[in-house]
Amino acid sequence: MDRALVSSIAHTWHPIAAPVSPSNARTLLRRLGCPPDGDVVDLGCGQGEWLLALLHEQPGVRGTGVDISEPALAGAQTNAGRRGAGGRITWVHADAATWSGGGYDAVICVGASHVFGGLTATLAALRAHLRPGGRVLFGDAIWETPPSPAAQRALEAGPDDYPDLAGFLERVADHDYEVGYGHISTLEEWDDYEWSWTGSLTEWALAENTTEADRLYALEVARSHRSGWLAGYRGQLGFATVVLRT
Numbered sequence: 001m002d003r004a005l006v007s008s009i010a011h012t013w014h015p016i017a018a019p020v021s022p023s024n025a026r027t028l029l030r031r032l033g034c035p036p037d038g039d040v041v042d043l044g045c046g047q048g049e050w051l052l053a054l055l056h057e058q059p060g061v062r063g064t065g066v067d068i069s070e071p072a073l074a075g076a077q078t079n080a081g082r083r084g085a086g087g088r089i090t091w092v093h094a095d096a097a098t099w100s101g102g103g104y105d106a107v108i109c110v111g112a113s114h115v116f117g118g119l120t121a122t123l124a125a126l127r128a129h130l131r132p133g134g135r136v137l138f139g140d141a142i143w144e145t146p147p148s149p150a151a152q153r154a155l156e157a158g159p160d161d162y163p164d165l166a167g168f169l170e171r172v173a174d175h176d177y178e179v180g181y182g183h184i185s186t187l188e189e190w191d192d193y194e195w196s197w198t199g200s201l202t203e204w205a206l207a208e209n210t211t212e213a214d215r216l217y218a219l220e221v222a223r224s225h226r227s228g229w230l231a232g233y234r235g236q237l238g239f240a241t242v243v244l245r246t
Contacts, residue, residue: 001214006221008047008071009204014196015049015079018111018139019185019239021192022053029054031181031243032137036060038105041129043096044112048076048089050137051108055085063089064104066096068115103131110139110241119163123175130246136177139241142168147236154232168240177244185239194229198222 011017016025029050034040037060042051045065055061063085067073073091080086092099096109097116107129109122116122119140126136141162152158163171165184172179204210205218 001217002071004069005071006201006218008069008075009218010197010201010222010225011047011072012200012204014193014200015047015075016193017046017049018241019190019193020110020139020183020241021189024183024189025050025053026057028137028181028183028241028243029057032106032108032135033180033243034058034061034106034135038062039103040064040106040108041066041101041104042108043099043126043129044109044115045076045091046072048079048091050110051089052076052079052083052085054108055088056083061088064092064101065089066092066094066099066101068093068095097125102129104129104134105131106135106137108137110137111141111239113140118161119168119171120175123171123177127175127246132246134246135180136244136246137241138172138244139239140168142238142240143236144238145236147233150231151233151236154228155237162237165238165240172242172244177246179242180245181243183241185241187235190234190237190239194226194234198226198229201225 039062041064043066045067048065051063051065055063073093080089107126113119113122116125143162143164147159201218201222205215
């Protein structure tokens with residue numbers, strides 16, 4: 001199966017695509033403080049849930065969603081049409097790291113730093129899309145505790161691949177952003193996200209009319225992911241989402 005399709009299916013039950021609850025996502029979007037008639041871009045938008053939630057809260061906002069995944073963008077378009085927001089969002093099939101749109105009042109980039117090559121490169125890249133005085137909603141992984149060998153194996157990541165919270169905030173400050181608000185994902189939010197990720201994939205594998213090869217592959221991905229989470233990084237990998245001011 002195509003990796004992008006696997007990811008899109010796995011986020012069916014939790015389209016926020018990060019360990020953040022819907023209520024906390026809404027709070028973060030309100031704290032973003034986008035102008036009532038502003039223009040917002042989501043880089044690595046996935047199925048567009050952050051943009052759709054923002055446009056629901058602020059009917060005058062216009063959105064642009066950028067993602068390289070065709071299955072995710074197809075889902076985003078369907079969701080936008082179903083929620084009556086199709087005419088206010090432009091979906092762009094492109095690599096967010098090389099896409100060059102700019103002049104936005106706000107940038108959303110949650111859980112997509114891998115697209116840019118990591119935390120530091122992402123913080124540098126986001127500013128290029130902002131108008132002067134623009135704002136950013138940014139979310140990325142952190143270590144809650146020094147990672148165990150099991151966590152490092154499960155994530156194929158070392159202690160220096162993610163900062164702790166203090167290190168995360170230091171890197172934000174190094175790029176001349178001011179933190180206006182923040183949220184650290186709880187273990188309950190992580191559990192909901194991870195169970196939804198593996199559950200969506202398992203449900204698809206057992207319910208959809210697909211090939212036996214794809215069914216077995218999807219089930220194996222779900223089992224492997226669940227094992228890595230429960231026996232590896234549960235309680236060790238964290239997630240910080242912050243509103244940044246320029």
